[in-house]
Amino acid sequence: MINAYGSNGSPSVLTAVQPVGSLSEDIVWIDLFEPTREEDSYVEQLLDISVPTRDELKDIEPSSRLYTEKNGLFMTGSVVWKADSEEPELTDVAFILAGGRLLTVRYAEPRSFRLFTAALGRTAQAHHTGASLLAHLIETIVDRTAEILEGAVTRVDRLSIDIFRDREKRRPPKFLEGKLADIAGCHRLVGKVRDSLGSLSRVLSFLMNAPAIAAESELHSLCGTVARDVATLSEHAAFVAGNIAFLLDASLGLINVEQNAIIKIFSIASVVFLPPTLVASVYGMNFRMMPELDWTFGYPWALLAMLVSALVPFYFFRWKGWL
Incomplete structure (x- = not known):
């Protein structure tokens, strides 16, 4: 599907049968x-560039994900999706x-894409450019990633309370x-x-460092702010990952x-x-x-001896x- 958006945020749909x-x-x-x-071929003719295929997007080499070709700036980023499901993935x-x-x-x-397109027509900026849309789109992706991380923190806090609650309230x-699977989900x-x-x-x-961004101080400043947000979120994510590792070790220790x-x-x-x-x-x-076999009270004596011998070690x- 080819979705197109104008400078004012108005959406439209393009088809490959339309004239270039x-x-x-x-x-x-x-x-x-x-x-x-x-x-893909239609868009390549429209913009005179080579559109990367699905397999090319999966390349992990930096030179394959960030490069300049034919006056085009090519960047590939990984975005979290299915975050609310049991199997979150990267796309x-x-x-x-x-x-x-x-x-x-x-x-x-x-x-993040649905949130961005829904708010596109409501932004205060009256005239969008490709560079400004990219900067604000990445900002929306980072904001959404922050929400996902915040949800993960809430799950980790809930797990911590459940794992370390009073013994009589737990079912060890x-x-x-059962909490090990939840810990694995948070870790993933x-x-x-x-x-x-x-x-x-x-x-x-x-x-x-792109000319289209460096030439506009406002966009360059926005990208710098988002980059600092990413750095802060990365540090926080590392801290949360450490807490998850602690919960895993603690759970295994409590199970033992x-x-x-x-x-x-x-x-x-x-x-x-x-x-x-x-x-x-x-x-x-x-x-x-x-001799005890002939005693009149031999049977009660044997029972008493067994009872006493059990109570003494108890x-x-x-x-x-020890108890």
């Missing part, structure tokens, strides 16, 4: 969403400045084992956020403590019942000469603080 010369001069942003090969988006226009190529629909150890989300912020930081550094407590109960129970078993074994022998363990 029919593109209005007022169009400053062309958004390629899951483009077909025909749509690579190409940002291209060519001929005073902005071209974006994407194969997913992050919420299965309760803690924060990891995606960190990767995205690192990618956006490189894009901003490259963009600030709870399992050891269960094993301790069985060990103490076996020790407590060992003396009564010994008494019962003695009087279960079939020797002919056993209270001894209580006195030692």
Whole structure:
């Protein structure tokens, strides 16, 4: 799909069957969403550039993600999407400045793009340019990434409360084992956020040196502010990742403590019942000469002996603080 936006933010849809010369001069942003090969070729003719393919967007080499070609500025950044699902992902988006226009190529629909297009017609700036749209689009992406990170922090705080709550309010150890999956989900989300912020930081550094941005002090200042926000968010994401690692270690440690407590109960129970078993074994022998067999109160005596032999180690363990 080819979405186009004018300098005033008005949207329109282009089709690959329209004549190349029919593109209005007022169009400053062309958004390629899951483009077909025909749509790629059509836009290439419109802007006289080479549109990167899906495979080319996945290249991780900096020279393949940030470069200048045919007076066009090519940048590829990673954006978090599906952040509200159980499996957040990164999608690579190409940002291209060519001929005073902005071209974006994407194969997913992050919420930041929907937020930006929804607010595009309501911005105070009356006349947009490709460079200004790119700067504000990246700002929206960073703001959305900050929201995602804030949601991850809330999840981590909730996990911390659940893991370290009072023992009687917890259902160990299965309760803690169930929290391991939540910790893994937070770790995955924060990891995606960190990767995205690192990618956006490189894009901003490259963009600030572009003539279209450096020539306008307001846009250059905006990019610098967004770059500082990215740096701050990266530091905060690293701090959150450290907290997640602590929660993982703490959960595993508490699971071991709870399992050891269960094993301790069985060990103490076996020790407590060992003396009564010994008494019962003695009087279960079939020797002919056993005086206690002829006692009138032999049976109550044996029961009492087993009871006392069980209580003595029990209270001894209580006195030692092992129970």
